[in-house]
Each structure stands twice: as C-alpha cells, then as structure tokens.
Amino acid sequence: MEKVTRLASEKGVVIFSKSTCCLCYTVSILFRDLGVQPEVHEIDQDPEGLEMERYLARLGCTGPVPAVFIGGNLVGSTNEVMSLHLGGALLPLLAPYQDHADHALS
16 A cells, blocks of 8 residues: 555654554654654554555554554564564664664663
8 A cells, every 4th residue: 555655654763553552652652762753653543544454464564553664664563673672673773763872772
C-alpha cells in the first residue's frame, strides 16, 4: 500500500500504532528514552486504518502493531525491537536519528 510506504519513509523512525495499544506506547517511550522522536501514526484514527493494518500484516509484522520502521525499513513489532535493544543492535540503528549525543543508554 503506497500510503504505508510513503509514511514509513517520511521520517527516520516511524511507528504505526493504535491509540489503545499499550505495547505501542511502550515502544514509543523506549525510543524517546533513547533520544529519538519517532513519528507515530495511529492507524485506528485513520480512515484507511484497516487496509493499512492488513498491509502491515502482509509485510510480516506480527501483531500487526506496533509496526516499527527505521530508515524506511521494517524492523518489526515489539518482540523484534526489544530483541534488537537487548542484543545491543538497536542503538546503532537509531544513531542517525538521535536528538543529541548525551541521551540515556539504558
């Protein structure tokens, strides 16, 4: 779906979310704690949200939200993001998009 592809590429870190999803909120807070201001698209408030959700699932995002894109590339959902973070691979992906160098690394 062209809309998802376009939105996913507009900023460095993009999260497709639902306003009632606690895991979406948690992933968003994690990025903020790491010095990144993600662009969050609440698909449950978008007229094309159901179609966007189906497209994200077809891309392989389990859940299908949160669907996290970094640099226009699908990273995945909560499990993939947390695995990257715990393995030390998330910060290098986020480095180009961090607000400042003295962010919290926890």
